[in-house]
Amino acid sequence: MFSxxxxxxxxxxxxxxxxxxxxxxxxKLFLEKCAICHGRxxxxxxxxxxxxxxxxxxxxxxxIHRTIRVGRPGRVMxxxxxxxxxxxxxxxxxxxxxxxxxxxxxxxxxxxxDAKSGKALFDTHCVSCHGKDARGGKGTGLMFSxxxxxxxxxxxxxxxxxxxxxxxxxLKTIITQGxxxxxxxxASQFGLKADDVNxxxxxxxxxxxxxxxxxxxxxxxxxxMHRSPHSFDQTLENVKRAVVDNQFELISFxxxxxxxxxxxxxxxxxxxxxxxxxxxxxxLAIDPRIGMFLPCQITxxxxxxxxxxxxxxxxxxxxxxxxxxxxxxxxxxxxxxSQIIRExxx
Amino acid sequence: xxxxxxxxxxxxxFGLCLPAxxxxxxxxxxxxxxxxxxEAMEILQHAIxxxxxxVTGVRRVDQGLAESGYKSDKYRVVFFEKTDENNSLTDSxxxxxxxxxxxxxxxxxxxxxxxxxxxxATFNDLFSDPRLKDLFNRWHADxxxxxxxxxxx
Numbered sequence: 001m002f003s004x005x006x007x008x009x010x011x012x013x014x015x016x017x018x019x020x021x022x023x024x025x026x027x028k029l030f031l032e033k034c035a036i037c038h039g040r041x042x043x044x045x046x047x048x049x050x051x052x053x054x055x056x057x058x059x060x061x062x063x064i065h066r067t068i069r070v071g072r073p074g075r076v077m078x079x080x081x082x083x084x085x086x087x088x089x090x091x092x093x094x095x096x097x098x099x100x101x102x103x104x105x106x107x108x109x110x111x112x113x114d115a116k117s118g119k120a121l122f123d124t125h126c127v128s129c130h131g132k133d134a135r136g137g138k139g140t141g142l143m144f145s146x147x148x149x150x151x152x153x154x155x156x157x158x159x160x161x162x163x164x165x166x167x168x169x170x171l172k173t174i175i176t177q178g179x180x181x182x183x184x185x186x187a188s189q190f191g192l193k194a195d196d197v198n199x200x201x202x203x204x205x206x207x208x209x210x211x212x213x214x215x216x217x218x219x220x221x222x223x224x225m226h227r228s229p230h231s232f233d234q235t236l237e238n239v240k241r242a243v244v245d246n247q248f249e250l251i252s253f254x255x256x257x258x259x260x261x262x263x264x265x266x267x268x269x270x271x272x273x274x275x276x277x278x279x280x281x282x283x284l285a286i287d288p289r290i291g292m293f294l295p296c297q298i299t300x301x302x303x304x305x306x307x308x309x310x311x312x313x314x315x316x317x318x319x320x321x322x323x324x325x326x327x328x329x330x331x332x333x334x335x336x337x338s339q340i341i342r343e344x345x346x
Numbered sequence: 347x348x349x350x351x352x353x354x355x356x357x358x359x360f361g362l363c364l365p366a367x368x369x370x371x372x373x374x375x376x377x378x379x380x381x382x383x384x385e386a387m388e389i390l391q392h393a394i395x396x397x398x399x400x401v402t403g404v405r406r407v408d409q410g411l412a413e414s415g416y417k418s419d420k421y422r423v424v425f426f427e428k429t430d431e432n433n434s435l436t437d438s439x440x441x442x443x444x445x446x447x448x449x450x451x452x453x454x455x456x457x458x459x460x461x462x463x464x465x466x467a468t469f470n471d472l473f474s475d476p477r478l479k480d481l482f483n484r485w486h487a488d489x490x491x492x493x494x495x496x497x498x499x
Contacts, residue, residue, distance in 0.1 A: 031497075032490070036376040036460065045378075082373055222472035223444050256433075269436065269443065277414035280407065284418070289374070289462045291423045291451030295405060301440040312444040316472065320373055320464060 024087040026094030033080060034091065042098050046076065048152055051098040054180040058173050060104050064092050066165035070212040071322045073161050076287070079322040106169035111201040118203025125190045126200070129154040129183060134204060152182050158207035161322075171201045220316040224337050228307040228345040232268050232300065235307050238344035239272050239298050246340050248274040251295060268302040279333075286325045293317060293333070298340060309345055311337045373468065375489060377497040379459040383420040386459035386496060387452060390424060393495035397488050399426040402447050420454040435481070442473065448485065450492070461496055463489060 031040065038044060042051030049055065068088050071079035080088070096103065122134065129137055136156025155162065175197045178186035187197050228235040236253070243250055256269030273295040283290040293314060301308045314337070318330035379386040391401050405423040412418065427447035436443050450463045466485035469478070 032375065032377075036378045078373060080373060223441055225441070256436075269440070271443070275410060277411050277416060281411060281414075281416040281418075284421075288453060288460075289376075289451060291405075291407060291421065291453070292449065292462065292464055294407065294423050294449075294451075297444060299440075299443040301443065303440070308440065310441065310444055317464070320468070 024084070024090035026090035026092075026097075029083075029087055029091050030094045033083075037076065042095060044152060046153070048155070050095050052179075052181060053099050053101055054177075054182070056096065056099045056103075057101040058104060058170065058177065058179070060106055060167075060170065061092050061096075063165050063167070063170060064095065065089075067161065068092075070161045070164050072156070072159050073212075073322050074324055075156070075159065075161075076289075077161070077322075078320070079161075104170075104173075106167050106173065108167060109169065111168035111172055111198050111205075113195070113198030113200070113202030115199070115202040115206040117196075118199035118201070118206075121192065121196055121200050122203050125192070130157055134158040134207060154183070157204050160208065160210050160212060163205065163208035164210070164212040168201050168205060171204060172197055175200055220313055220319070222313055222316055223310045224313050224334065224341060225308055225310040226341045226345040228300075228309055230307065230345070232270075232302040232307050235309060235344060236270050236272070236300050239300060239309060239340065242340040242343035243272060243274040243298070245343065246336055248276045248296065250274050267304075268300075270300045272298045272300070274298075283326075283329050286329055287321060287323055289321070290326070290329075293330075296333075296337075298337070298344075309341045311341065313337075373465055374462060375465050375493055376460065376462045377493045378455075379461065379496050379499070381459060381499065382457060383452070383454040383459045386461070387422065387424070389499050390450065390452060390461065390492070390496050393492045394424070394426045396495075397492050399428055399448075399488070401426050402429070420452075422452045424450045424452060426450075439473070439475065439478065442469075445469065445472070448489065450489075459496075461493060463493070465489070 034047070034050075037047035038050050039047075043049055044052070065088055067077070068080050068083065068091065071077045073079075083091075122130075126134075131137055131154070134157035136159070137154035157163075174184070175192075176187050176194075178184045178189070187200075192200075228238075230238065240250055240253065251273040253270060253272045256271075275294075275296055280290070280294070283293075293312070298309060298311050301310070314330035314333040315327075318327050321327075379389070381389065387404075394401055401424060403425040405425070407423060408418045408421040411421070425447045426449070432446055436446065448463070448466065450461055452459060452461050454460075466482050466489055469482040469485075473482075
């Protein structure tokens with residue numbers, strides 16, 4: 001009925017018709033994921049100016065790929081662990097489109113240097129910008145704003161995300177050449193020789209303590225839930241009391257509409273909102289996005305099989321942020337929610 | 347039979363290329379508006395309504411912080427939902443209640459405004475009922491549209 005050639009032609013047409021839907025749109029992804037910090041045209045802001053020619057000339061694709069994948073733990077730069085390989089490739093291609101500079105490729109040979117000598121050099125020449133123990137300049141990606149006394153916030157060189165992304169050879173090149181149009185000078189400006197640069201690289205590398213894969217273990221449950229032995233009304237009162245007993249201010253409580261039909265498995269719902277502004281203030285200092293955890297809320301649901309009390313699991317939400325300090329705060333919040341729910345359902 | 351196998355192979359290859367195979371890119375959705383805070387808030391609430399949702403509340407976190415003696419720039423949380431949809435949804439899936447209504451965090455930064463929300467597509471990881479997948483993906487598309495409107499204006 002069909003010749004082999006026509007079958008093949010049809011197959012190709014079908015596949016080509018489908019492939020455009022697979023092609024990731026680098027610009028769209030960049031605007032959605034990156035522009036908020038790096039600027040719509042890569043001009044920088046909180047994040048580094050990715051469109052800078054000297055940055056792209058020193059930065060291999062692998063570095064950008066790893067950075068997108070693992071992020072900068074403890075900073076606002078998240079780990080985009082859900083992006084597919086093709087989506088990351090599309091973002092990199094979009095970033096590369098800002099400059100015609102060739103893509104560098106550094107070999108993987110580790111630099112041999114003396115970290116102790118490197119520390120002395122670092123404390124003399126680098127610490128004023130990159131901070132003690134290479135922790136970065138003030139405002140380095142901690143918040144969505146930063147001091148504007150420098151055109152770019154000096155990066156935190158001891159960040160595990162950075163160290164898991166950068167190669168020794170890339171570090172060596174940046175230190176040797178400096179970075180044009182940023183405050184980062186070439187090593188020669190300080191009279192540093194090749195051995196000194198190697199020592200600095202070894203010192204910075206000495207901060208690496210983890211190997212990151214960019215794969216997250218989403219093993220926490222979405223919600224914390226206990227079954228209550230009490231009536232719906234009694235459980236609601238218990239929750240309100242437990243909230244106050246745990247040093248929170250009761251903001252409001254809302255009874256759900258009794259709209260459910262007789263066929264519905266659930267009848268009554270209520271939410272109890274509460275707050276502790278000191279806790280919010282402390283958490284905002286860790287990450288300005290913590291509003292996503294607000295309000296603190298416990299939900300009570302009555303079904304024909306009993307009364308259930310539940311809340312979000314802050315530990316699960318925390319995994320979106322790639323921030324160890326926030327993880328600790330969320331652990332505390334998890335424990336507090338669990339405590340309130342336990343007290344209300346005893 | 348041979349011809350049938352051929353066409354099955356063609357269909358299978360075609361199916362592999364359909365968008366349904368694409369990985370959902372969840373996490374956080376963040377946008378920066380060049381508008382000052384109050385204007386961005388107005389645009390956001392208008393965009394939410396235009397997308398078919400109702401704004402069910404605005405939490406003035408900055409005000410609460412100030413009343414408790416803490417300094418803060420403008421910081422609000424905007425809650426929104428399709429009330430009927432949420433009511434019937436949480437009847438059958440009460441475990442979703444702690445995560446609803448949807449919310450967008452809005453805060454000022456040096457004359458501009460930042461908006462952050464968790465991508466509703468991440469609910470696909472949190473709640474495994476496959477019947478909810480289309481709903482979460484629609485919420486994802488709606489939230490992206492809303493955020494896009496605020497970013498573009």
